[in-house]
Amino acid sequence: MLRDLADIADGSTYDVIVAGAGAAGMAAALFAAIAGQRVLLIERTEYLGGTSALSGGTTWVPGTPEGKAVNPDDTRAAASAFLTGVVGNHSDATLREAFLDAGPAAIATLEAHSEVRFRAYPTHPDYEQQVVGATMRGRALEPLPFDGRALGPALHAIRPPIPEFTIFGGMMVDRTDINHLLSLTKSVKSFLHAAKILANYGRDRLSGSKRGSRLVMGNALIGRLLASLLERGVDILRETEVTGFERDASGVSGVVAESRNTAAKHRPIAIS
Helix, strand or coil, rough: CCEHHHHCEEEEEEEEEECCCEEEHHHHHHHHHHHHEEEEEEECCCEEEHHHHHCCCCECCCCCHHHEEEECCCCCCHHHHHHHHHHHHCCCCCHHHHHHHHHHHHHHHHHHHHCCCEEECCCCCCCCCCCCCCCCCCHHHHHCCCEEHHHHHHHHCCCCCCCHHHECEECCHHHHHHHHHCCCCCCHHHHHHHHHHHHHHHHHCCCCCCCCCCHHHHHHHHHHHHHHHHHHEEEECCCCEEEEEEEEECCCEEEEEECCCCCCEEEEEEEE
């Protein structure tokens, strides 16, 4: 749940403490929660999502069922050759191979045990098309749109999208929406899609909301991660910074957290 540092009782312990609530930090916290760990997620700003919330939210993972559905001819060998060509000697080959081995299983775990859902767009090319092993589709996964109303007040904890990803002052649109909006007078399907998202945004504005509740791209990924963390009871602190570490004979035993907006300015939190 969204909490304040003052709400964390003295002597509280967690199995896992994650600093930073971008997509990587939120995913790390979620994987730990799925594994049954008691988790604390700490974010130093007022918003969750970091730069991930401002991005397209694309996750690059070859070999997933979603990817195979749009590109059944892609192979692990081709993906490996592409990674080697792009990254070269800037990373350990064993790490790249571990990523290719574990990536599809990680996506499957998220989709089976959380609200996170992905799709592979029919055409979403690897950026470095000149590299051996590049493909035009199947490796880049986009988060499915998410109804932020499921988050209740926590919706407003997500970093707002950049204006370039919105129209009419706050309605988020992705490329699927743009295609439908451009074709709304030419296709019944496009008209119905456009009418639905416009009606949804109209309801949001009439209710006094400062932002649209329909989340796409990076906001959708963060919204889905946040919904999953809240469902699993992960404690989330905002405007709180990790300023130090507690240590014992075995190593790091906890963190020292500092809040910007509570009397509990400094507080050690233990890792069990």
